[in-house]
Amino acid sequence: MSVKLHALYSDSYVDIGQYRDQHFKGQLGEQEKLLKQSHTLYVGNLSFYTTEEQVHELFSKSGDVKRIIIGLDKVKKTACGFCFVEYYTRADAENAMRFINGTRLDDRIIRTDWDAGFKEGRQYGRGKSGGQVRDEYRQDYDPARGGYGKLAQHRTTEALNSF
Amino acid sequence: MSLMWESMSARLLPEKLTVYTTLVGLLNARNYNFGGEFVEAMIRQLKETLKNNFYNEAVYLVRFLSDLVNCHVIAAPSMVAMFENFVSVTQEEDVPQVRSDWFVYVVLSCLPWVGKELYEKKDVEMDRLLSQIEGYLQRRVKTHVSMLQVWTAEKPHPQEEYLDCLWAQIQKLKKDRWQERHILRPYIAFDSVLCEALQHNLPPFTPPGHMPDAQYPMPRVVFRIFDYTDAPEGPVMPGSHSVERFVIEENLHCIIKTHWKERKTCAAQLLSYPGKNKIPLNYHIVEVIFGELFQLPSPPHIDVMYTTLLIELCKLQPGSLPQVLAQATEMLYMRLDSMNTGCMDRLINWFSHHLSNFQFRWSWDDWADCLSTDQEKPKPKFVKEVLEKCMRLSYHQRIVDLVPATFSALIPAEPVFRYKYADESAASLPGYAISITVGNAIKNRASNEEILTILKEVPNPNQEDDDDEGETFNPLKIDVFLQTLLHLAAKSFSHSFSALGKFHEILKTLTDSDEGKLHILKVVYEVWKNHPQMIAVLVDKMIRTQIVDCAAVANWLFSQDMAHEFSRLFIWEILHSTIRKMNKHVQKIQKELEEAKDKLEKQQHKRVSHGDDEDMDKNSEDEEGQLEEQIERLQEKVESAQSEQKNLFLVIFQRFIMLMTEHLVRCETGSVDISTPWYKNCIERLQQIFLMHHVTIQQYMGTLENLLFTAELDHHILAVYQQFCALQL
Numbered sequence: 001m002s003v004k005l006h007a008l009y010s011d012s013y014v015d016i017g018q019y020r021d022q023h024f025k026g027q028l029g030e031q032e033k034l035l036k037q038s039h040t041l042y043v044g045n046l047s048f049y050t051t052e053e054q055v056h057e058l059f060s061k062s063g064d065v066k067r068i069i070i071g072l073d074k075v076k077k078t079a080c081g082f083c084f085v086e087y088y089t090r091a092d093a094e095n096a097m098r099f100i101n102g103t104r105l106d107d108r109i110i111r112t113d114w115d116a117g118f119k120e121g122r123q124y125g126r127g128k129s130g131g132q133v134r135d136e137y138r139q140d141y142d143p144a145r146g147g148y149g150k151l152a153q154h155r156t157t158e159a160l161n162s163f
Numbered sequence: 164m165s166l167m168w169e170s171m172s173a174r175l176l177p178e179k180l181t182v183y184t185t186l187v188g189l190l191n192a193r194n195y196n197f198g199g200e201f202v203e204a205m206i207r208q209l210k211e212t213l214k215n216n217f218y219n220e221a222v223y224l225v226r227f228l229s230d231l232v233n234c235h236v237i238a239a240p241s242m243v244a245m246f247e248n249f250v251s252v253t254q255e256e257d258v259p260q261v262r263s264d265w266f267v268y269v270v271l272s273c274l275p276w277v278g279k280e281l282y283e284k285k286d287v288e289m290d291r292l293l294s295q296i297e298g299y300l301q302r303r304v305k306t307h308v309s310m311l312q313v314w315t316a317e318k319p320h321p322q323e324e325y326l327d328c329l330w331a332q333i334q335k336l337k338k339d340r341w342q343e344r345h346i347l348r349p350y351i352a353f354d355s356v357l358c359e360a361l362q363h364n365l366p367p368f369t370p371p372g373h374m375p376d377a378q379y380p381m382p383r384v385v386f387r388i389f390d391y392t393d394a395p396e397g398p399v400m401p402g403s404h405s406v407e408r409f410v411i412e413e414n415l416h417c418i419i420k421t422h423w424k425e426r427k428t429c430a431a432q433l434l435s436y437p438g439k440n441k442i443p444l445n446y447h448i449v450e451v452i453f454g455e456l457f458q459l460p461s462p463p464h465i466d467v468m469y470t471t472l473l474i475e476l477c478k479l480q481p482g483s484l485p486q487v488l489a490q491a492t493e494m495l496y497m498r499l500d501s502m503n504t505g506c507m508d509r510l511i512n513w514f515s516h517h518l519s520n521f522q523f524r525w526s527w528d529d530w531a532d533c534l535s536t537d538q539e540k541p542k543p544k545f546v547k548e549v550l551e552k553c554m555r556l557s558y559h560q561r562i563v564d565l566v567p568a569t570f571s572a573l574i575p576a577e578p579v580f581r582y583k584y585a586d587e588s589a590a591s592l593p594g595y596a597i598s599i600t601v602g603n604a605i606k607n608r609a610s611n612e613e614i615l616t617i618l619k620e621v622p623n624p625n626q627e628d629d630d631d632e633g634e635t636f637n638p639l640k641i642d643v644f645l646q647t648l649l650h651l652a653a654k655s656f657s658h659s660f661s662a663l664g665k666f667h668e669i670l671k672t673l674t675d676s677d678e679g680k681l682h683i684l685k686v687v688y689e690v691w692k693n694h695p696q697m698i699a700v701l702v703d704k705m706i707r708t709q710i711v712d713c714a715a716v717a718n719w720l721f722s723q724d725m726a727h728e729f730s731r732l733f734i735w736e737i738l739h740s741t742i743r744k745m746n747k748h749v750q751k752i753q754k755e756l757e758e759a760k761d762k763l764e765k766q767q768h769k770r771v772s773h774g775d776d777e778d779m780d781k782n783s784e785d786e787e788g789q790l791e792e793q794i795e796r797l798q799e800k801v802e803s804a805q806s807e808q809k810n811l812f813l814v815i816f817q818r819f820i821m822l823m824t825e826h827l828v829r830c831e832t833g834s835v836d837i838s839t840p841w842y843k844n845c846i847e848r849l850q851q852i853f854l855m856h857h858v859t860i861q862q863y864m865g866t867l868e869n870l871l872f873t874a875e876l877d878h879h880i881l882a883v884y885q886q887f888c889a890l891q892l
Binding site: 010011012013014051052053054056057058061062064067068069070095098099100103104105106107 | 424425426428465466467468470471474512516519520522552555556557558655656657660696697700703740
């Protein structure tokens with residue numbers, strides 16, 4: 001009965017997701033606590049060419065944006081397809097989770113998730129090649145994210161070299 | 164019992180009302196006491212909601228009660244008695260019109276559900292009731308209506324005041340002898356059981372008296388865009404005065420109200436509306452959604468929700484809904500000439516955001532008619548603003564490639580920086596040499612003192628002598644520094660914000676005076692006039708870091724230099740954002756004051772209860788003293804902030820009055836019609852200030868009436884103020 005009642009007050013788009021930052025420094029349960037209070041969103045699946053201006057325009061639709069930090073390739077220091085969006089209020093961030101998550105920016109469906117809060121260093125991709133981890137291993141060709149995944153690119157290069 | 168009540172709470176799923184009333188009816192037939200308890204619980208709930216100003220909830224409670232008459236839980240005569248008590252509110256004197264409006268609305272809105280039953284049992288009393296309502300509706304003042312209408316034109320669909328429309332619908336229902344076939348009534352199937360049940364009498368219910376802090380719902384206008392001619396195939400749309408139309412719209416609004424946070428569920432619930440095969444459901448849904456989006460003063464929910472909801476609906480019905488949406492967009496475009504400016508803003512934002520989710524695909528050629536008229540007219544203006552917003556969500560070349568070549572005049576400018584001191588062709592300008600020095604200094608990470616020293620060399624065009632002691636306003640100094648700085652930081656928003664932060668001290672020094680603040684805004688506009696989005700974020704940052712204040716921004720927007728941009732959307736976005744920041748600032752300090760006061764109270768209670776402990780006493784007194792000091796400081800801060808807020812509104816209204824008076828006088832002397840596109844935009848922008856910030860403005864009504872909106876004012880301008888006042892009557 002209580003489960004059904006809960007469904008009447010449902011707000012599932014605002015729930016925290018499964019992802020936990022492995023580099024998070026803090027006690028057990030602290031990350032969850034921060035996520036539940038956070039005003040900051042992680043935004044993924046951006047094109048490498050998506051600009052801060054475009055992000056600002058879209059995310060301003062749910063409230064005043066405090067700052068945007070574009071994610072960078074650790075080596076090249078160029079955009080590598082993610083960013084953080086911080087709002088002044090939790091309520092505005094929640095509306096972004098409800099109404100901007102899963103819609104398109106720069107023709108791509110973007111994904112937003114709660115973030116425990118920006119810290120220096122977190123603006124860099126953590127993949128071996130400098131970009132995001134997901135771009136290391138993916139098999140598909142995505143022209144807006146550097147083409148093939150890095151592993152696939154290496155294999156291709158190796159194959160060509162050994163020929 | 165309370166669990167039952169919670170799970171069936173008609174407040175939450177009012178569109179399923181008749182299912183729940185049937186259930187209560189069957190339970191009552193089995194157990195008379197249950198029925199009695201339930202009705203009592205509902206009456207208590209009703210009293211609570213009315214006490215707490217939850218008028219929209221209360222409507223559903225009363226509707227639930229009235230449907231319980233159909234389920235033989237409540238005796239018809241006692242329901243009629245309750246309605247009579249409600250309608251007697253119209254006899255009260257010296258109460259706001261919105262109060263008696265609400266009680267009349269509640270009664271009328273229940274009649275589609277229970278009219279038939281009540282008339283069968285008590286037709287004489289019901290006739291008297293309706294006659295009283297009719298008399299009231301005829302006496303009502305309707306000054307407020309024009310301020311709430313989405314279009315100024317009566318054709319093709321008049322936008323009726325909501326009570327007038329509902330009255331017409333009930334009249335028609337009565338003429339049809341209360342035959343209502345749309346509402347699903349499960350209790351009919353159980354009639355043989357229910358008619359055996361014992362009914363309860365509602366206790367006499369006196370409507371709570373009027374309290375000065377009561378917040379009755381605002382009046383509204385019924386939004387109509389479709390009629391029976393618009394759905395080409397399939398079921399016909401019920402007429403505008405049919406009660407079916409009312410019930411469908413009510414239920415669809417309820418579904419949105421219940422599920423707005425869950426867009427997939429909301430879309431699914433809308434599309435599975437019971438009885439959907441007998442009505443052109445997609446048309447109703449689109450009409451209801453746009454009705455909410457364009458509602459004045461503001462939509463019930465955040466604008467972006469409607470965009471995303473429509474996208475979900477398109478996903479679920481890809482073969483039919485996009486076409487209806489396109490049809491609606493066409494119709495809205497065709498009627499732009501008479502559309503309220505504030506509503507047009509929302510249409511621009513919705514349409515551009517929607518397109519950005521569908522690769523900006525649109526048949527722009529269909530709108531080629533906008534190319535042949537003056538660009539200040541609504542249609543080309545609309546297309547221009549849409550293309551600008553589309554560009555912000557993509558990039559300039561995309562827009563160029565997107566539209567036919569014939570539309571090139573409406574394409575936004577490429578958002579590039581305009582640097583006055585760019586190259587040697589600027590060598591003759593007075594600030595040129597220093598701009599290079601300053602630029603190098605900044606690049607070489609010179610200190611603030613070093614830069615200020617360099618800037619001392621900038622001659623002051625406002626002064627005769629070279630004596631530059633003191634902080635006299637030097638526009639050239641501001642120009643040279645800011646242009647150079649912003650040029651170096653032009654790459655992105657982050658670069659520019661970083662620059663403003665790094666040189667905050669210098670900027671504060673340069674803008675110490677009101678003229679300084681005004682000039683800095685002027686320079687920002689000069690360099691970034693092709694990139695209104697950048698102007699807006701820089702102005703926002705400068706307010707938040709107190710480089711400029713809100714009044715300076717208002718004065719700048721209304722200045723002669725900005726007159727040619729007056730009808731552009733970005734101007735009003737900046738102004739409203741500025742007002743909102745001011746309001747939030749005041750609220751924040753008020754909250755701090757309240758919290759400090761609460762803390763003091765708690766502290767005092769603690770001291771009283773630990774009266775014997777001497778040490779505690781001393782610490783407590785110290786803390787209390789500190790708190791009292793803090794409260795005094797906060798009190799001053801609140802007063803100062805409120806004063807600044809009042810001043811901001813005074814500046815804005817004053818400027819409006821000046822501009823409009825000028826225009827009216829000029830037209831009169833030239834014997835020209837006052838209704839230019841500029842004037843329509845101006846008057847509606849003034850209305851928008853009132854509507855969007857009515858809660859704050861209410862506090863300053865006295866000052867506004869005494870200082871600005873006096874009887875001497877031109878009646879065209881005064882009318883706006885009077886319409887606004889009428890909203891609260």
